[in-house]
Amino acid sequence: MSTAIEVRTPSANYTVHIGPGLLADLAQRIAALHTTPKAKLFVVTSPVIWSHWSERFLASFGGTQPVVLQVLAGEQYKRFSTLESLAEQLAEHGADRDSILIAFGGGVLGDMTGFLAAIYMRGIRYVQVPTTALAQIDSSVGGKTGANLAAGKNLIGSFHHPLAVFADIDTLSTLPENELRAGLQESVKAGIIRDRELFDYMEAHTAAILAGNHEALTRVIADSVQMKVNVVAEDEFETGVRMLLNLGHTLGHAIEAATRYEQLLHGEAIAWGMIAATSIAQKRGMVTSAQVERITNLVRAYGPLKPFTADVHELVSLTAKDKKNRSDSRRFILPVGIGDATVVRDVTEAELTVATEELFAQMPTREDLAEANA
Amino acid sequence: MSTAIEVRTPSANYTVHIGPGLLADLAQRIAALHTTPKAKLFVVTSPVIWSHWSERFLASFGGTQPVVLQVLAGEQYKRFSTLESLAEQLAEHGADRDSILIAFGGGVLGDMTGFLAAIYMRGIRYVQVPTTALAQIDSSVGGKTGANLAAGKNLIGSFHHPLAVFADIDTLSTLPENELRAGLQESVKAGIIRDRELFDYMEAHTAAILAGNHEALTRVIADSVQMKVNVVAEDEFETGVRMLLNLGHTLGHAIEAATRYEQLLHGEAIAWGMIAATSIAQKRGMVTSAQVERITNLVRAYGPLKPFTADVHELVSLTAKDKKNRSDSRRFILPVGIGDATVVRDVTEAELTVATEELFAQMPTREDLAEANA
Ligand SMILES: NC(=O)c1ccc[n+]([C@@H]2O[C@H](COP(=O)([O-])OP(=O)(O)OC[C@H]3O[C@@H](n4cnc5c(N)ncnc54)[C@H](O)[C@@H]3O)[C@@H](O)[C@H]2O)c1
Ligand SMILES: NC(=O)c1ccc[n+]([C@@H]2O[C@H](COP(=O)([O-])OP(=O)(O)OC[C@H]3O[C@@H](n4cnc5c(N)ncnc54)[C@H](O)[C@@H]3O)[C@@H](O)[C@H]2O)c1
Ligand SMILES: [Zn+2]
Ligand SMILES: [Zn+2]
Numbered sequence: 001m002s003t004a005i006e007v008r009t010p011s012a013n014y015t016v017h018i019g020p021g022l023l024a025d026l027a028q029r030i031a032a033l034h035t036t037p038k039a040k041l042f043v044v045t046s047p048v049i050w051s052h053w054s055e056r057f058l059a060s061f062g063g064t065q066p067v068v069l070q071v072l073a074g075e076q077y078k079r080f081s082t083l084e085s086l087a088e089q090l091a092e093h094g095a096d097r098d099s100i101l102i103a104f105g106g107g108v109l110g111d112m113t114g115f116l117a118a119i120y121m122r123g124i125r126y127v128q129v130p131t132t133a134l135a136q137i138d139s140s141v142g143g144k145t146g147a148n149l150a151a152g153k154n155l156i157g158s159f160h161h162p163l164a165v166f167a168d169i170d171t172l173s174t175l176p177e178n179e180l181r182a183g184l185q186e187s188v189k190a191g192i193i194r195d196r197e198l199f200d201y202m203e204a205h206t207a208a209i210l211a212g213n214h215e216a217l218t219r220v221i222a223d224s225v226q227m228k229v230n231v232v233a234e235d236e237f238e239t240g241v242r243m244l245l246n247l248g249h250t251l252g253h254a255i256e257a258a259t260r261y262e263q264l265l266h267g268e269a270i271a272w273g274m275i276a277a278t279s280i281a282q283k284r285g286m287v288t289s290a291q292v293e294r295i296t297n298l299v300r301a302y303g304p305l306k307p308f309t310a311d312v313h314e315l316v317s318l319t320a321k322d323k324k325n326r327s328d329s330r331r332f333i334l335p336v337g338i339g340d341a342t343v344v345r346d347v348t349e350a351e352l353t354v355a356t357e358e359l360f361a362q363m364p365t366r367e368d369l370a371e372a373n374a
Numbered sequence: 375m376s377t378a379i380e381v382r383t384p385s386a387n388y389t390v391h392i393g394p395g396l397l398a399d400l401a402q403r404i405a406a407l408h409t410t411p412k413a414k415l416f417v418v419t420s421p422v423i424w425s426h427w428s429e430r431f432l433a434s435f436g437g438t439q440p441v442v443l444q445v446l447a448g449e450q451y452k453r454f455s456t457l458e459s460l461a462e463q464l465a466e467h468g469a470d471r472d473s474i475l476i477a478f479g480g481g482v483l484g485d486m487t488g489f490l491a492a493i494y495m496r497g498i499r500y501v502q503v504p505t506t507a508l509a510q511i512d513s514s515v516g517g518k519t520g521a522n523l524a525a526g527k528n529l530i531g532s533f534h535h536p537l538a539v540f541a542d543i544d545t546l547s548t549l550p551e552n553e554l555r556a557g558l559q560e561s562v563k564a565g566i567i568r569d570r571e572l573f574d575y576m577e578a579h580t581a582a583i584l585a586g587n588h589e590a591l592t593r594v595i596a597d598s599v600q601m602k603v604n605v606v607a608e609d610e611f612e613t614g615v616r617m618l619l620n621l622g623h624t625l626g627h628a629i630e631a632a633t634r635y636e637q638l639l640h641g642e643a644i645a646w647g648m649i650a651a652t653s654i655a656q657k658r659g660m661v662t663s664a665q666v667e668r669i670t671n672l673v674r675a676y677g678p679l680k681p682f683t684a685d686v687h688e689l690v691s692l693t694a695k696d697k698k699n700r701s702d703s704r705r706f707i708l709p710v711g712i713g714d715a716t717v718v719r720d721v722t723e724a725e726l727t728v729a730t731e732e733l734f735a736q737m738p739t740r741e742d743l744a745e746a747n748a
Contacts, residue, residue: 084454084523091525119493119530122520146496149458151465157496158532 001214003222007141007229009236012161016141016229018222020214022168023053027060030127033163036098041066042090044113045104046073049131052174057104066102067093071109075261078108078148080156086116100125100163106132107139111157114145118160128165132175133183134267136167137224142232159236169217182267184209184302189274190224192295193244194231196339198223199298206301244341247333248273251356254318258310268306271299276355280347281334291338307363312356316349375588377596381515381603383610386535390515390603392596394588396542397427401434404501407537410472415440416464418487419478420447423505426548431478440476441467445483449635452482452522454530460490474499474537480506481513485531488519492534502539506549507557508641510541511564511598516606533610543591556641558583558676563648564598566669567618568605570713572597573672580675618715621707622647625730628692632684642680645673650729654721655708665712681737686730690723
């Protein structure tokens with residue numbers, strides 16, 4: 001009962017499999033992808049994921065177990081030093097041009113393993129086995145790989161597509177709830193920018209999705225991936241329509257930077273960003289107040305919208321530094337009703353300041369939250 | 375009086391310019407390559423090169439000087455840590471997707487700068503301005519970029535073509551003579567494997583070439599580059615004929631590894647490798663004794679063949695580890711007469727052992743050298 005989505009880009013064709021039970025025959029699925037029987041397999045994973053899932057992961061491999069390389073997960077380890085240590089371990093274990101890496105973990109591990117595959121011996125093959133909602137919905141698809149600099153996130157990387165993606169939704173059962181909810185904000189985004197039916201479905205089935213119902217979760221993840229695949233196929237190297245995927249991200253990245261990635265998860269930050277973008281769109285007459293209410297309610301349903309502390313002016317000035325901006329122009333993605341969006345280049349500092357102030361006005365205070373929990 | 379060679383590959387088209395005086399209008403030449411007038415330029419160079427050539431390099435830039443980033447040259451600095459420091463400096467100086475890097479130095483700097491361009495923001499543009507014979511003849515052309523691991527040379531990298539290559543032969547005037555001679559061994563190689571006329575020319579004009587005569591040096595470098603360009607165009611990703619470029623390199627790499635890169639320059643090591651390959655080819659009846667003599671004499675003319683200390687058995691076993699070997703097979707490039715070569719897969723350990731022992735038999739001892747100098 002898994003879903004298969006075909007990705008066709010000018011530089012690669014591959015399949016994204018989504019559903020429960022995929023780990024059960026992972027070895028056979030990977031073997032079917034290539035014709036190099038002696039290819040050595042290397043799993044890159046982290047202690048947390050491995051402690052939950054190593055048994056299920058390894059069960060299908062039988063006599064020829066893969067080499068397991070573990071690194072600490074977490075944004076702060078998504079760095080050159082981790083890549084170098086992984087590359088040295090690959091070399092020590094005799095990885096060659098035929099070897100295949102398997103990224104088994106969240107987006108941090110997936111991005112790093114894909115990048116490692118892109119640069120080890122100038123490019124070897126890899127497979128994505130994402131274990132977070134964010135990685136299954138978003139980061140494992142599209143071919144973007146990379147790591148962080150001290151100067152900023154994802155400032156180094158490559159485009160390098162996997163041989164296949166196996167998103168086993170069973171693995172989400174051990175994911176902390178806030179991580180699940182934050183990842184699903186990317187599906188909310190998918191609904192807003194390109195897929196009205198997904199939006200409707202997420203409205204109607206919130207409880208089932210959040211409870212991990214197999215059918216509901218598979219459908220939401222698959223529809224989100226399909227949306228991203230369509231956009232990436234149109235625009236592999238991010239020069240046009242692919243920018244729409246950044247709805248909520250310009251301000252979201254600013255919030256993450258202003259709070260040093262310590263207060264909010266990525267999805268929690270872009271939830272705020274989507275609300276601000278929707279407000280700007282409303283004032284420009286691009287969405288009705290009824291649409292604003294539906295969008296805001298859906299974002300909240302997969303929330304909670306988590307409070308954070310930051311300075312409005314700092315946030316506004318940080319949006320000007322977003323690396324999506326070539327040279328001087330400042331871009332912003334705005335929804336057009338529900339299921340469509342557009343890129344505008346003339347969002348003013350004043351508009352952005354108002355929209356950001358509104359966020360703080362509707363933000364629950366710590367006292368509100370304490371009361372709600374009491 | 376410079377020569378322009380067009381490179382056409384499935385993924386990029388660019389021109390390699392070779393000749394004296396190219397630095398004089400470098401800024402204008404780079405400006406003509408792109409249509410992003412606000413593109414920021416960054417030069418990556420080293421203190422040694424910059425001390426000789428900064429004035430000539432900067433003269434053409436006038437009011438908009440490039441940002442200059444300096445790193446120590448040398449194989450031991452061709453590492454992730456240098457790349458990271460360069461990437462952080464790019465980010466601090468506001469490098470964006472429109473920025474252009476200029477690699478100004480030898481092969482170490484060229485490989486690292488090309489790799490940095492390949493991965494900074496998932497790929498920005500760069501220009502090669504090579505300043506060693508090896509970089510002008512070989513490393514700046516072909517799109518291979520990379521860095522070393524502790525586990526081995528060039529184990530990480532990317533294929534990333536420059537916007538153009540400007541090989542100003544004037545810069546070779548400050549290059550130590552042993553570096554010039556070692557680089558020219560790659561031209562000897564080009565002659566042996568694919569260009570009989572280049573071989574003849576290098577035989578007839580040794581003195582002029584080594585003295586840095588403009589016409590002779592431009593011709594030799596240009597013919598060598600043209601040979602490499604033809605081969606790379608046929609085989610961009612190194613799956614077929616491009617392997618011929620490795621004549622002398624299987625044993626050459628083993629010599630470099632066995633001597634920990636401390637005793638010989640790369641070109642000095644492959645000089646020995648070419649002599650060994652020629653001897654194996656002779657015993658197999660692929661070259662006549664007259665051809666062996668011509669090849670050996672030409673290698674010596676651009677020598678001297680520099681003595682080194684290593685164990686024959688270690689050298690032979692190291693050739694089995696060459697990363698050009700996929701999985702189990704062991705490959706070797708052998709000359710076929712002069713101007714042609716072929717890939718064989720069945721060179722035995724015994725053949726290789728004999729050829730390696732012959733090298734030591736003809737190696738001048740330290741006493742011979744002391745006598746020659748006396
Ligand atoms: N390549 C792309 O196109 C793209 C797109 C979006 C985001 N990203 C990147 O993705 C990264 C974020 O990914 P993420 O949100 O998955 O973060 P993550 O990889 O850090 O995982 C989040 C946390 O969940 C834990 N975890 C993972 N799977 C688990 C499981 N099944 N059970 C229990 N715990 C589990 C991890 O140990 C970690 O602590 C960022 O670095 C971001 O830049 C990349
Ligand atoms: N990318 C490729 O296809 C390819 C091919 C062959 C070799 N390479 C790489 O090239 C590197 C070797 O290149 P190299 O031989 O140029 O070494 P290099 O870059 O280390 O330069 C050699 C020495 O010459 C000095 N130097 C450079 N230019 C000078 C000048 N004009 N005047 C005075 N001194 C100068 C440098 O400071 C250095 O000490 C190796 O790392 C090798 O892996 C790459
Ligand atoms: Zn996102
Ligand atoms: Zn070489």
